[in-house]
Amino acid sequence: MTEREPFRMQIKVRLYELDPLGHLNHAVYHSYAEVARIECMEQASRGSTVLHDERVSPVLLASSINYRREIRMGETVEVTCDAKFGTGKSFQIEHHIRKLDGTLSAELTCTVGLMDLERRKLVEDPRGRFERAGYDMAVLSTAE
Template identity: 65%
Template sequence: MTEREPFRTRIKVRHYELDTLGHLNHAVYHSYGEVARLELFEQSGALAGLKNLASVLLESHIVFRRELRAGDVVDVTCDAKFGSGKTFSMDSKILKLDGTLAAEITCTLGLMDLERRKLVEDPRGRFAEAGADLKLLSTSEGD
C-alpha cells in the first residue's frame, strides 16, 4: 500500500507580503495555511454540504524553517486528522518547489453550530453527513 499525498495548493509570494527584511511576513505564512484549508474544504464538498455549520480556528502553531522571498512559488499542503470529541487538527507544510520545507503549521479546529454558537460533536461524522470527500480531507481515511 502506498501512502497518499495530502491535498496541496500552489501560491506565489507577492512583493507586498514581504517584511522590512525582504522575506515573507510571519503572519502571511498563517494566511497561506488558511488558503490551503479553505481550498481543501471547497474541493472536498464540505463548504457546500455543511448547513448551519462552519469551521472555526481554535489554535494555530507555526514553525519557520526557511525564508521565502518575493517571486518564490510554494505548495501548501493540508491534511485533517480526526479523533473523538469536538475538535480536529489540520496540518500544513509550506514547501518550495524544490521540496525545501519553509514552514510547518498545526491547527486545532472545530465545527460550530451557527445558531447555537457552540461546537458540535463528531466533526468527522458531520463532514461525512454533508457529503464531503473524507479521503481528500484526510490521508488517514481508508482506501
C-alpha cells in the first residue's frame, strides 16, 4: 500500500514579497499557506455551495510556523495542505513549504474551525459538515 500524498500547489516568489535581507518575508509564508488552504478547500468542494448557502465558513483560529531554510527571489515553492480531524469543533491543517529540489523551508500548523456566520460560533463536527456538504475528504486529508 502506498502512502497518500497531500494536496499541493506551486507558488513563484515575487520581488515585493522579500524582506530587507533579500529572502521571503516571514508573513508571506503564512499567506502562502492560506492560498493553499483556500485552493485545497475549493478543489475538495467539487463545486458544492452547501456550506456557503448554510452561512458556514472556515475560520483560522491559530497559526504557528517553524522556519527551516530561506526562500529567495525567483524561486518556486511547493505548498502542501493536509487536514487532521479530531473530535472537537476545531481541526488542524499542516502545511509544508518546500523548494522544488525538495528542501523543506517551513512547516506550519494551523488550527481551523467552521463558523456559523449568523451565530458567530463554531459548529460541531467540522469533518461531518464537510462530508455532508459533498466535499471530497480525500483531497482535504491524507487520513481519509
